[in-house]
Amino acid sequence: MRRGAREAERMRGLARPALRARWCRRLWALPARAAAASPSPPAGASPGSGALNPFDRRLKRKQKNWAALQAEPAKCDYLREEVGGRIADRVFDVARTFPLALDVGSGRGYIAQHLTKETVEKLIQVDIAENALKNAVESEIPTVRVVADEEFLPFKEDTFDLVVSSLSLHWVNDLPKAFKEIHQVLKPDGVFIGAMFGGDTLYELRCSLQLAELEREGGFSPHVSPFTAVADLGHLLARAGFNTLTVDTDEIQVNYPGLFEVMEDLQGMGESNCSWNRKPLLHRETMLAAAAIYQEMYGNGDGSVPATFQIYYMIGWKYHESQAKPAQRGSATVSFGDLAKIEGLLKRGKK
Amino acid sequence: MSGRGVWLRARARLRRFPAALAACGDQAAAYGRCVAAAAAGPAELRRDTCLEEFQALRECFARAVRRIKLGWEGLGGC
Numbered sequence: 001m002r003r004g005a006r007e008a009e010r011m012r013g014l015a016r017p018a019l020r021a022r023w024c025r026r027l028w029a030l031p032a033r034a035a036a037a038s039p040s041p042p043a044g045a046s047p048g049s050g051a052l053n054p055f056d057r058r059l060k061r062k063q064k065n066w067a068a069l070q071a072e073p074a075k076c077d078y079l080r081e082e083v084g085g086r087i088a089d090r091v092f093d094v095a096r097t098f099p100l101a102l103d104v105g106s107g108r109g110y111i112a113q114h115l116t117k118e119t120v121e122k123l124i125q126v127d128i129a130e131n132a133l134k135n136a137v138e139s140e141i142p143t144v145r146v147v148a149d150e151e152f153l154p155f156k157e158d159t160f161d162l163v164v165s166s167l168s169l170h171w172v173n174d175l176p177k178a179f180k181e182i183h184q185v186l187k188p189d190g191v192f193i194g195a196m197f198g199g200d201t202l203y204e205l206r207c208s209l210q211l212a213e214l215e216r217e218g219g220f221s222p223h224v225s226p227f228t229a230v231a232d233l234g235h236l237l238a239r240a241g242f243n244t245l246t247v248d249t250d251e252i253q254v255n256y257p258g259l260f261e262v263m264e265d266l267q268g269m270g271e272s273n274c275s276w277n278r279k280p281l282l283h284r285e286t287m288l289a290a291a292a293i294y295q296e297m298y299g300n301g302d303g304s305v306p307a308t309f310q311i312y313y314m315i316g317w318k319y320h321e322s323q324a325k326p327a328q329r330g331s332a333t334v335s336f337g338d339l340a341k342i343e344g345l346l347k348r349g350k351k
Numbered sequence: 352m353s354g355r356g357v358w359l360r361a362r363a364r365l366r367r368f369p370a371a372l373a374a375c376g377d378q379a380a381a382y383g384r385c386v387a388a389a390a391a392g393p394a395e396l397r398r399d400t401c402l403e404e405f406q407a408l409r410e411c412f413a414r415a416v417r418r419i420k421l422g423w424e425g426l427g428g429c
Contacts, residue, residue: 211396212386214397215396215401217398260368261369285409289405289408291372292372292378292379292382292383292408293387294383295380295383296379296384297383297387
């Protein structure tokens with residue numbers, strides 16, 4: 001136990017990027033680029049080209065390990081538990097029993113606690129942070145936990161009937177590759193149900209920091225990582241080979257006392273910034289200015305400030321002959337012009 | 352500048368910030384209004400556009416932090 005505590009202290013020291021003695025190069029980003037950034041590759045890029053590498057995965061792993069070793073890991077889990085519950089609802093909506101399911105980027109396991117043995121018979125949970133898996137929440141489904149990266153799933157093709165992923169794909173470097181891997185490990189007629197943070201997430205935090213840095217320092221660098229847009233998400237899923245796509249969006253607003261509490265909770269969730277181009281230092285004066293701007297521009301009447309989390313839920317199926325296909329051209333039996341007489345046509349059809 | 356002691360001390364200092372900011376509500380609101388007006392206006396937001404408001408906020412904040420620190424030390428350390 002003592003060894004574990006010392007390891008935890010060491011990790012905490014490593015996982016605080018703002019205080020490392022690194023190059024303190026300031027990055028002056030152009031407003032248009034930073035504000036409208038989106039991580040999806042341009043349409044012409046070849047699949048799996050590895051052209052994008054915005055995130056430091058080793059740092060993300062350290063941050064998640066640190067977050068999982070906090071004194072009260074459940075304190076900052078409210079968002080993940082809520083989204084995990086909503087994903088479980090969608091799994092129940094699919095009226096099937098899944099013999100083998102995979103949870104990609106499971107963290108401490110927020111989906112499994114809502115699922116039953118009748119829906120999912122066996123579950124494999126995958127995450128890059130081993131401490132999160134060690135402190136996982138108990139669930140009635142027999143579970144196997146594997147430490148692996150979301151982009152390099154160590155499973156054979158056609159293994160799983162169901163793949164779920166809740167709020168972990170936004171830190172993946174090569175999202176098309178991750179979707180292809182998920183598509184590959186799914187059995188034909190298998191389904192992928194995922195949730196990701198969307199474009200409007202934490203826009204208040206992003207704008208406050210941007211304006212504060214502009215006013216205090218004369219330029220700014222991105223502090224909130226860029227999120228995928230909903231149209232890009234649809235294209236990525238289609239390119240990975242998924243059929244019958246459904247993408248819907250949801251907004252969760254959480255109220256906090258102020259900017260510092262927002263940042264503290266984000267750190268507790270393991271959602272600290274790990275982009276390669278992040279600024280290693282955030283000045284106290286800039287933080288103070290950003291807190292004042294956040295309170296004034298976005299504050300609620302009662303003194304609290306809202307933080308918006310926009311979640312995209314996506315459902316995609318792997319092709320199987322039994323799935324409904326679009327009808328052949330020229331096989332129509334009625335014309336659209338007869339829509340007014342639809343009642344008569346239905347009665348004729350029943351006869 | 353690396354080392355666990357520095358990190359723990361910086362975090363302890365950071366924990367005083369929300370309380371100190373709550374004590375400077377007026378100055379913070381004035382600064383926020385100035386920046387919001389400048390950002391919404393025709394000209395770009397430039398460095399030190401709202402310098403006076405920020406200096407007032409910073410002085411109030413420094414006083415509040417000192418008060419909190421003395422209060423905590425009076426109670427037996429933080």
